[in-house]
Amino acid sequence: MSRSTEPGRAQRGQTSRALVPACLVAAAGGWGLTAAGAGAGTLATRYDTSLVVIGLLTTVLAVPYAAMQLPAGHLVDRFGARRTALVGLGVVVLSYVAAVVVPVLAVAFGARILAGAGSAVGFVVGADLARRAGVGPVGLGVFGGAAIGSGGLAVGVVPALEPLLGWSAAWVTCAATAAAAIVAVAVGVDAPSARAARPARLAAGPSVLGDGELYRLAAVHGVTLGLGVVLGNWAAVILHDRWGLPSGASSAIASLVLLTTIVSRPLGGYLAERFPHQMRWVVALALAVCAIDTVALAFPSTAAVAVAVVLTLGVASGLPFAAVLASAQRWRPDRPAAAVGLLNAMANSLVVIGTPLLAAAIESGQSVLALSVTGALWLVPVAALPRSLSRTSSRRRSARPGPP
Template sequence: MATTAAPPAPTLLLACLLGGSAGWAMTAAGAAASTMAAAYGADLLWVGLLTAALAAPYAALQFPGGILVDRLGVRTAAAAGLSLVVAAHLLALLAPLPWLAVAARIASGTGFAVCFVSGAELARSSGRGSWGMGIFGGVALAASGAAVLVVPFAELVLDWRAPWVTTAAVTALALVLAARQPPDGARRATPTHGVHTAGSPPSTLLRDGELFRLAAVHAVTLGVGLVLSSWATTLLVDIWSFESTAAAVIGSGVLGLSVVSRPLGGHIAAMWPTHSRTICVLALIACSAATVALSRPTAPVVAVLAVVVLGLFSGLPFASVVGAAQARYPQRPAAAVGMMNTAAFGLVVTATPAMGWAADHGHASLTLVVVAMLWLVPLLVLPRGAQPRAVPPS
C-alpha cells in the first residue's frame, strides 16, 4: 500500500509547536524575573544571563542545525532536540541551584537550535504558501508573548519552578506530535520557485550578500522583539509604575500580537510581493517610534498603544523575509533560515542581559532610546526585493 502524505493542517500545527516551544522558553525566565532572582539568590542581571545561556547555543547552532535538518529530515532532528530539552527541564526542577539552571538553559538552547528551522521547513512544505509561513511565525512568536502573560500567574502556584514546568509542558506536546510525524520522504513536497542550487556547499550561504540583507531585517524584527518582550513587565513597572499583573498583560502584546501581524504580512507578501521593501521600511520606522514612546512615562494609554504598534508592525516582514531566504536556496532551505536566525538570536544574547543591567541600575529609559535607534539600522542595508535572485553554484 502506498504511503499517504501527511495532510497540511497537522504539518502546520507541528511547525507552530516547534517554533512556539522555543519561543516560550526564550522569554519564560524573564517573565518570572523577580521570583527567579529571589529563589536563586541572584539579581536581574543573572536572570538576563539565563536568557543568554539559552540564546547563545540557540544562535550559534542555528546554521549547523539547519544543515542537519536538511540532511536528516525534520522528524529525526526535531525529536532529538526536543528530547534533550525535556530532560534538561526535568533536571532543573530538582532544586534552585544557579549552576543547574545555567546548565539546563545551555542544554535547552542546544536542543531548540533545530526547532525553529524545522518548523520553518514544515511550514514551507505544508502547501500553505506565504500565509502558512506567516501563521507559523505568528504562533511561534506569540508563544513568547504568551509566556510573558502566563508565567507570572503560574508563579502563584509553582513559584520559581513556573518557567521550567510551563516550558517542559509545551515542549513535551511538540515532542509527542513530532514522534507521530510521518517520514520526511512521505511529506508532500511544495514546488520551489527559486534557482536550482543542488550541489552548492553550505559555505555559499555565507558569501551571499542578499541573504545578509534579509538577515539584518530578520535579526531586528525578531531579536529586538524578543528582548523587549523579555523585559516588558519589568520595564512597564519600573518606568510606567504599572501594577505587575497589568504590566504582564500589556507586555505580552509585544509578541502576542504577532499572531495577527505575521499572517497579515504573509497575506500581503502573497498578494503584493513587490511591496515587501515598503512594508519593511514602514514596520521598522513604526517600531522605532513606539519604542521611543515607551521610554518616557506619559498617559498609560500611550504605553498600551506603543505595545500595540510594536506587536502589529514588527511581524509584518517575517513571511516575505523567511520565504525569500528559503527560495534562494531551495535545496538548503533550513540552512538559509538557520543562518538568519543566528543573527537574530546573537542580538538576543548580547542585548537581553544588557537591558537587565540597565533596569537594575536605573537606565531603562536611556536603553529604550538606544533600542529605538537599533530598529532603524536595517534601513541602511534593505533587501533589494521580495523576489529571489539567482544564486550561482560555487
C-alpha cells in the same frame, strides 16, 4: 458538493495538519526562553539564590540557542527535519527531567545549556516543515506567531501552575511542551525513504555565510525579532519608572509588544501573498513605524498613548516576518534551513547583546539616549533592503538537487 472541490479541500486539510508540528516545535523553543523568568520567584526560593542568578538561567539558554541556529540549519539540510527535531527535542526533555529530579542549581544551569542547544532546532525545523507543507507566507506567519506567542503564554501559565507543581512548574512545562512537539513530529511528519535517509551531498552553491542577500534579510529579521524581544523585556520597566504607570498596568501593556505579533505575523504573510511586489515598501514602512514608536517610549504621556505606541510597535514589528523567511528559503533552495538558521542566529544574537545593554542604560538613567539609538537601529536595514523580498528575485536552482 462537486467532486472537483474534494481534492482541493483534502489538500488544504493536509496542509493545515502539516502546519501543526511546525508550530509546536517552534512553540517549545519559545516557551523555554521565558519560562525561567516566569517562575523566577519560586526557583530562587528553591535554589536559595538571588533573582539575578535566576536571570542567568535565561542567559545560559539564550546563548547556545543563538549560537546553534546556523548549525541546526545545516543539520536539517543534511539529515532532514524529522530526525533533527526528534533528537534535539529529546535532548530538551531529558535535560528538564534531570533538572526536576536533581534540584541542584548547577544541574539547572547544565540543563538549560543543553536545552538551549536542543531547542535551537525548533525554529529552523518549524520553518522547514512549513516550507515543505507548502503553506505559503500566511502559514509561515502562523508558524511565526506560535513561535513567539508561546513565550508570552508561558509568562501566564507557569505562575498559574505553581500551586499545583510548586517550584518545578517552569521545568515541567518546558519538558511537556517539548514532549508534545515530539509526538506531533513523530505522528505528523513522514519518515524519509531509505534512499532519502542516506547522507546526501548538498547542492552546489556558495556558503550561506558569504551570501550578501541573506545578510540583508538577516538585518530585517534581526531588528524586527531581536529589537522586538529586547523592547518587550524592558518596556514594562520603562512604562513604570519613566511614564509613572502602575506596575500591573505597565506589565499588561508591555506584553502587547510580543502578543500582537501572533496576529501581525500572519497578517504580514497575507500581505506578502496578496501584494508580493509591494513588500519592500511594506517592510520599509513597518521599520519606520517601529523606529518612531521606540523613540516615543522615551517621552512619557498617558496610559492610552502607551497602549497605542506598544500596539503599533507590535503590529509593525511582526509584518515583515513571513516575507523575510519565505524570501530566504526561496533565495537559497539549495540550503533553505541553513538560510533560516543564519537569519535567526543574527536575531537571537541581538537579543543576547541588546537585552543587558538596554538594562544597563535604564539603570544609569540613560533611557532617552538608549531608546533613541535603538530607534535608529530599526532604520539600518532600510539603507539596503533585500531584493529578494520581491518574488521576481530568486537564486537559480542548482543542477544538482540537495537533500529534501
